[in-house]
Structure formats: structure tokens, C-alpha cells
Amino acid sequence: MLENIAVGLLTSFLGGAFVWLWERAKRTREVNRRARFFGVRPGQTCLVVLGDKYNAPKTTAYPDTRAAVELALLAGELGCEVLVESGNFRGGNGDRTEFCVGGPSGGANPRTGGHLTAHLPGVTLHPYDTADADSIAIEVDGEKYLYDRGNREHVLVAKFTPTESTSPVFLVCGQSALSNLAAIHYLRREFATVTKRIRAVDRFCILISVSDIDTYDHHRATLERDVTTAAFTV
Numbered sequence: 694m695l696e697n698i699a700v701g702l703l704t705s706f707l708g709g710a711f712v713w714l715w716e717r718a719k720r721t722r723e724v725n726r727r728a729r730f731f732g733v734r735p736g737q738t739c740l741v742v743l744g745d746k747y748n749a750p751k752t753t754a755y756p757d758t759r760a761a762v763e764l765a766l767l768a769g770e771l772g773c774e775v776l777v778e779s780g781n782f783r784g785g786n787g788d789r790t791e792f793c794v795g796g797p798s799g800g801a802n803p804r805t806g807g808h809l810t811a812h813l814p815g816v817t818l819h820p821y822d823t824a825d826a827d828s829i830a831i832e833v834d835g836e837k838y839l840y841d842r843g844n845r846e847h848v849l850v851a852k853f854t855p856t857e858s859t860s861p862v863f864l865v866c867g868q869s870a871l872s873n874l875a876a877i878h879y880l881r882r883e884f885a886t887v888t889k890r891i892r893a894v895d896r897f898c899i900l901i902s903v904s905d906i907d908t909y910d911h912h913r914a915t916l917e918r919d920v921t922t923a924a925f926t927v
Contacts, residue, residue, distance in 0.1 A: 728771050730884045730894050732852060732861035733790045735772035739764070744780040744795025744802025746870070747821075751779075754870035756911070757795060763877045764792050780804045785855060791862045794873050798829055805866050812853050813898065814927040815920075818866070829868050831900070834923035838900060840868040843907040847917065848876040851898040851924065861895075867903075871911055875903040879914035891919050898924035 733739055741764050746752040761777060768775045773790075780795065780802035797806030798821050809816055817832040819825070831838040831849050838847040848867035855862060867873040879901060880887065891897045900917040 724771060726888070727884055730888055731767065731771070731790070731880075732854075732863060732895075733768070733771050733773050734860075737860070738774045738776055738789050739768050740782075740786055740789045740791045741765075741775055741777045742780055742782050742791060742793040742802070742804050743777060744797075744805065745800070747799040747801050750800065756870035756874040760794055760865075760870070760874040760877045763874070763881055764794075767877075767881050785857045786860060786862060788859045790860045792865065793862060794865045794877070795870065796829070796866045796868070805864065808851075808862060808864055809866070812855070812862075813849075813851055813864075813924045815924045816849060816898075831866075831868070833898075833900070833920045838902075838917070842869070844905070846872040846875075846903045846906065848872045848901040848903065848914075849898065849924075850876055850880065850901060852894070853896050853925070871906065872901075872903045875911035875914040876901045878911055883916075887916055890916060892921065896925070897921045 728734065741761055743753060743757055743761055746754040765775045782804055793802065793805055793808060795802035795805060796818060797803055797809070798818070809818065815833055819827045819830040819832065822828045827837060827839065829840045831847050840846055846868045848865060851864040852861050854860065865873050865876050867876060887899065888894055891899065897919065898921045899919050901914050902917040903911065903914045905913050
């Protein structure tokens with residue numbers, strides 16, 4: 694009788710240990726996949742370059758602040774620290790993964806404009822003009838992705854590693870601060886889905902659409918299209 698009890702207890706212990714180890718390995722694999730997608734390493738300091746509010750220097754739009762919080766939470770999940778800089782930051786990102794958030798229109802984030810010129814020659818950002826139907830449209834591969842405030846907006850998201858750096862830049866260039874937040878919120882939760890739809894995670898450029906904004910705010914975002922080839926080609 695005692696031997697049967699002992700065998701039963703040992704079997705239960707080994708079974709529980711196996712399940713615990715399996716779950717731990719599963720969580721580790723997920724963390725590693727997430728870290729690879731965003732280009733970070735545990736223990737690394739991530740650089741968050743945050744743009745100003747449109748035509749309002751030294752003022753950050755509320756959605757961009759929330760986007761920075763999302764990135765800080767992401768970094769914490771991956772065992773990283775965060776250093777925040779303004780869009781006027783100069784120099785290379787070196788061994789720090791850079792998250793550059795916000796478009797260059799109105800001087801909001803000039804660093805984004807520099808990244809686009811240097812690394813994404815196939816992308817055109819139309820200037821803000823209330824009299825132009827193409828105002829702040831994102832154009833790539835012969836298609837224009839228009840800005841329809843409160844209804845449908847778009848975000849260009851790109852990952853690339855500058856030649857002078859050892860860690861990548863993760864660029865989030867939305868048509869508004871809210872669309873920036875929507876893209877980060879979406880990618881933090883759906884990176885695995887996006888990974889399956891792009892050719893590689895080391896370098897890519899995708900478009901994310903945000904719809905029904907007046908109803909769902911930043912919560913309804915989807916992957917619109919992979920434009921990697923066109924974006925990185927002159």
C-alpha cells in the first residue's frame with residue numbers, strides 16, 4: 694500500500710514538473726520570438742525617439758505619450774530598459790534598438806524624416822495641406838494611402854539596421870498620433886500574426902490600417918500590406 698502511494702506521489706510530482714518545464718519553455722520561446730521581431734535583446738537599453746505635437750515644439754500629443762508607455766511595457770516584458778529622447782536627437786543608435794515614433798510633418802519628428810530619406814527611398818509622405826485630397830497621404834509602390842480623420846488612417850512601420858549601428862531602428866510613422874498608438878498596440882499583441890505574413894523579421898516595411906476610429910479609438914488596427922521591396926528600392 695505504502696509503495697503504491699509513494700509511486701503515485703512520485704508520478705504526480707514528475708508529471709507536474711514536466712508540465713511546469715513545458716510551460717516555461719513555451720513562454721521562453723514566445724519571448725524570444727517577440728524579441729526577435731522587435732529587434733531587442735534582454736538587458737539592452739532601448740532608445741525611444743518621440744516626436745512633438747504637430748506644429749507645437751516641446752509638446753507631446755497624448756496618444757504619443759500612451760504609445761511610449763506601450764513601448765515601455767514591451768521593453769519591460771523583454772527585460773529591457775528605456776531611454777526617451779525627442780525627435781531632435783542626433784547621432785546613431787549604436788547598440789541600442791531605436792523605436793522612432795511619429796511622422797515628420799510640421800517638424801513633429803525630424804528624425805523620422807531623416808530615416809525615411811536615408812533608408813526608405815520608395816516611400817513618399819505628402820505634406821499637410823487642407824486644400825489637397827492627398828494631404829499627409831503615404832505613397833508607396835504606386836499606391837496612395839489617404840488620411841480620413843476619424844474614419845480610416847494608415848501607419849508605415851519599418852525595421853532596418855543602419856550600416857553604422859549594430860541594432861535596428863523600428864520606425865512607426867502614422868498619419869496621426871492616434872494611429873501611432875494603434876500600430877504599437879496592435880503589433881505588441883499580434884506580432885506573431887504579422888511574422889507569418891512577412892518574408893523576414895530582420896528587415897521589413899509594412900502598412901497598418903486603423904479603421905472606425907470615432908467608435909473604436911485605437912483598438913481596430915489590421916495589417917494592410919507588406920511593402921518591403923518597394924519601400925527599400927529607389
